[in-house]
Amino acid sequence: MTLTIWVDDWQMQCCGDTFRPGDAVSWQLLEVDPEDYADIVGSDRAAEIDFREEHHDSGEEQPLTPLRVVAVTEVHCRYGVPSGGTAKVLYPVPGSTELVPVVEADGWAKARPHVRFAGYLVTAERAADE
Template identity: 85%
Template sequence: MTLTIWVDDWQMQCCGDTFRPGDVVSWQLLEVDPEDYADTVGSDRAAAIDFCEEHHGSEEGKPLTPLRVVTVTEVHCRYEAPSGSTDRVLYPVPGSTELVPVVEADGWAKTRPRARFTGYLVTAERVTDEADE
């Protein structure tokens, strides 16, 4: 069974380890509310996200899950202040998502015109047998 996992750009930039398809990783997986990602990746893609990867201790003691990475896709989108807003908070602009399949995730991405790198969509399979590693 393949899982879809969201990996935040800032988590990778802070202290994530580079990974690529075929690698076995051990990640702390947290359940997500797909609606949290709908503006960033679109409702259909958001509905497919099973977990997010977390390694900053929000769930101390939660076991790591061994996974084999299948695909890695950068997610870029445009950010703007909502129309009529007086604050300076920027939000993802629905429908502006750009997906870029990549062969390696290191937390950094090539700058794209009018879109900001926000994270990765990773498909992975659980590793159930130590011989698989």
């Protein structure tokens, strides 16, 4: 059974380790509400997200889950001020998502015109403790 895991760009940039398809990783996984990701990745892709990876103290005690990375996709989207919003807070613009399959995730992505890097969608399989 495969899982889809959201990995924030800033979490990787702060203290994540580079990973690629085929790698064994152990991550703290927290359950998510897929709707929280609908504006970033679209409703269909958001419905596929099972967990988010957490590097920092989330207030929840979760054991590390051993995984084998199957695929990594960068997620880029446009950010803007929503109607009635304030110019100080930018939000993902629905429908602006660009998904880019990659062979390595290090927290940084090549700049793309008109969108910003937001994070990764990682397809992984649960692995036996090694």
